[in-house]
Amino acid sequence: MTGPSPAERLVDLLDLEEIDLNIFRGQSPHESLQRVFGGQVAGQALVAAGRTVEQQRPVHSLHAYFLRPGIPGVPIVYQVERVRDGRSFTTRRVIAVQRGRTIFNLTASFHLPETGFEHQLPMPDVPDPESLPKLADEIREHLGSLPEPFERMARRQAFDLRYVERLRWSTAELEGVEPRSSVWMRAIGSLGDDPLVHTCALTYASDMTLLDAVRLPVEPLWGARAFDTASLDHAMWFHRPFRADEWFLYEQESPMATGARGLARGQIYDRAGHLIVSVMQEGLFRPHESNRPPRRQEPNETPPSG
Template identity: 90%
Template sequence: MTGPSPAERLVDLLNLEEIDLNIFRGRSPQESLQRVFGGQVAGQALVAAGRTVDAARPVHSLHAYFLRPGMPGVPIVYQVERVRDGRSFTTRRVAAVQQGRTIFNLTASFHHPEPGFEHQLPMPDVPEPETLPRLADEIREHLGSLPVPFERMARRQAFDLRYVERLRWDASELADVEPRSAVWMRAIGSLGDDPLVHTCALTYASDMTLLDAVRLPMEPLWGQRNFDTASLDHAMWFHRPFRADEWFLYQQESPIATGARGLARGLIFNRSGQLIVSVMQEGLFRAAGARPPGRQPGPSGPQR
């Protein structure tokens, strides 16, 4: 007897429990990770906001801050503030709370679609996803087999990831590498037909690889890690309807990294070449094991 597909598990993860007016509770699976995946918190927070808005007004932008690391296995409560319900735009603020502490803040704006002029940058000319190896297969080919932790992660992974360029495994391969990366993605299995689920699923996926572009010039993506990394903030603009269970290209680049922080921006195209989402994120890149200036490690480990 087969269990639920990775896509079905993702849909279940995004299916929040409404426990009171404007208050929702989300599961946080018990993982071997030190903190809850940021894309999960962002996706669940957007579900909470979207549940309080008329479906005729899809989200057009979100701006969020990751304030504290979430604890795996502990439920997260999402408190929604109905900031504004205008004639064309609706605004919501969401606080994600875990064990009485706010770990994440999100502001989302929803807009009733209107006609207008159009232009967009062209999609890069890249190989089709079917011609590229799956991430797990590329790692397995290099290492001979998947490490046990990655094998478990690969079985639970809700998205098929295929990097446009081959992975680099050693610092000697990084000479003249530009801070750019591109990856094809799609959910593994059907996500159903609710547009909000597809939007929140892509929000989940948008945090998976965006900071790759920052790391590329200084360390291999899948080799030895020299830096502790954490997402600091996240912003997205949704331009067109889409399905997250169909292939989309995530083109990523980093215009700057300085002061232990790196900025990344991404453009997400559907397979027809339409620009569907734009993304910006800043991440913390601190030398592995280094202490934050002016702080001592607390009982839960290093702090930002």
């Protein structure tokens, strides 16, 4: 007997429990991660906001900050403030709390659909996703087999990822590489027909690879990490309706990295070439603990234990 598909597990993850008026609880899977995946928290927070919007108004933007790392396996409570219900726009503010501490906050705006003029920059000319290898297959090809952590990740991964450029595995391959990355994605299985679920699923996916563009000039995307990375903030603008269980192209680039922070921006296109979402994110990049210089000990300071 087979278990739920990756897409079904994602839908379940986004299906929050309403425990009081404007208060929701989301589950956080037990995983071998140091912290809860940021895209999960952003997606669940957006679900909480959307559940309090009575009128049929799709979300058009969100702005969020990651304040503390979430603890895997511990439920997260989402408290929604109904900031404004206007004639055309609805605004919600969400605070994510875990063990009494705020770990994340989000402001989302919902817009009653209107008509107006249109323009967009064209979608880049890239190979079709069917012509590109799956991420797990590309890793297997390079390593000969899929290491157990990657195997576990591949079994639970809710999205099929296919990088347009072949992965680089050593710093020697990074010479002259620009801070850009392109990847096709789609949920593995049907997400149903609720537009809010598709929006929140894509919000989840938007945090998976965006900071790749920042890292590309300095370290391979897969393999040993030279830097510890964490998302600091995240902003998205939703332009058109879409389905997250159909192929979308995530174009990513980093215009700037300095002061241990890197800025990344993304453009997401559907298969027909329509620009459906724009994304911005800043990430923290610190040398991995094993590569950091020892901290100077102050006089009379007790050395840290452990």
